[in-house]
Amino acid sequence: MKRIILLGLTTTPKSDWRAKVEEIKKFNIKEVALFLTFIDQKRRKELYILLEDSPLKSVPHVHIKDDMEEWEIDYLINKYGVKVFNTHIDRDYERYLKMRNLKDKLYIENCERVDEDFEKAVKKSAGICFDVAHFHDIGLKIGLYPHLPALMEKYKVGCCHVSAIRDGVFYKWVNPLTKKEYQLCDYHYLEDLSELDYVVNYLKYLPKYVSIELENSFAEQLRAKEYLEKIINNIA
Incomplete structure (x- = not known):
């Protein structure tokens, strides 16, 4: 199966999403994944308006935010043909399962825990959103x-995120559930293309849609996409 690698319009504090809209115009980008995780509804409405005045035609994958309303889901599906959405187990996912257009499109992302509650959520939803960097780290x-691979064999993997792994460069992470401290090396900013090499270890689990979850500009993400095409789809 040839995977579709999507540029990621991220909205984290270090990601200039307004500038990314301008890059969509500059590079005539027709298709992206949309990560709405860090902007409130007022700014989401602004983003929707900006995107309507751009060449963007398709958004196959959306990472939803926990305060989104049903009209937003319907709008994104009708306007951009969204195929898959994802959320976290701790983000009131059951509220989204009640939305008529979402249940069969909603996938649960592996974050800090993959336990009985995670599997329960996966059973109720469409399946798993595989965050490759989270699993690696x-x-x-x-x-x-x-044990996540066993669950990915059991349940459908509908979408995935790819970020950077910077081996040997750590930051402190405190597990919100156990309060235990760890050293992690997964990042949402790519400094070198080699930070994507780890993905080769997980090719068998990658679904149709592979979304780049990086704060980097689209100019830089386009280079990352080309690099990932070689790793994932063997395109020289």
């Missing part, structure tokens, strides 16, 4: 959920 390196 939190799931395997510090060993919080090495």
